[in-house]
Amino acid sequence: MQQGMLFTEAKEPKEGTDNHRVLEKLRERRFDYVCGTHFLQMFIKDYAQRIHDLKNMGHRIESAYCKEHPYWNHGHKGNVAMYSLKEFKEAPF
Numbered sequence: 548m549q550q551g552m553l554f555t556e557a558k559e560p561k562e563g564t565d566n567h568r569v570l571e572k573l574r575e576r577r578f579d580y581v582c583g584t585h586f587l588q589m590f591i592k593d594y595a596q597r598i599h600d601l602k603n604m605g606h607r608i609e610s611a612y613c614k615e616h617p618y619w620n621h622g623h624k625g626n627v628a629m630y631s632l633k634e635f636k637e638a639p640f
């Protein structure tokens with residue numbers, strides 16, 4: 548665990564690519580998670596692969612199961628992953 552990391556040397560994906568769209572969405576919800584179904588709504592079917600790519604580029608992304616989210620009550624079946632960007636600081640929960 549790296550403490551006090553204020554910026555990252557992670558590579559920035561090219562604008563307009565799905566990797567970039569996924570990263571922008573994660574940044575928008577920086578202190579919360581983004582459910583996998585949200586990426587599906589953005590027509591990013593292979594979001595798990597995009598998350599994998601972003602991790603390989605050096606972005607710190609945490610994943611968990613959507614059903615473990617403290618207040619979401621999504622109706623989807625099965626184990627859908629949710630993702631959270633840990634780029635700037637630790638989440639406050």
Ligand SMILES: [Zn+2]
Pocket residue numbers: 582583584613614619621623627
């Ligand atoms: Zn969900």
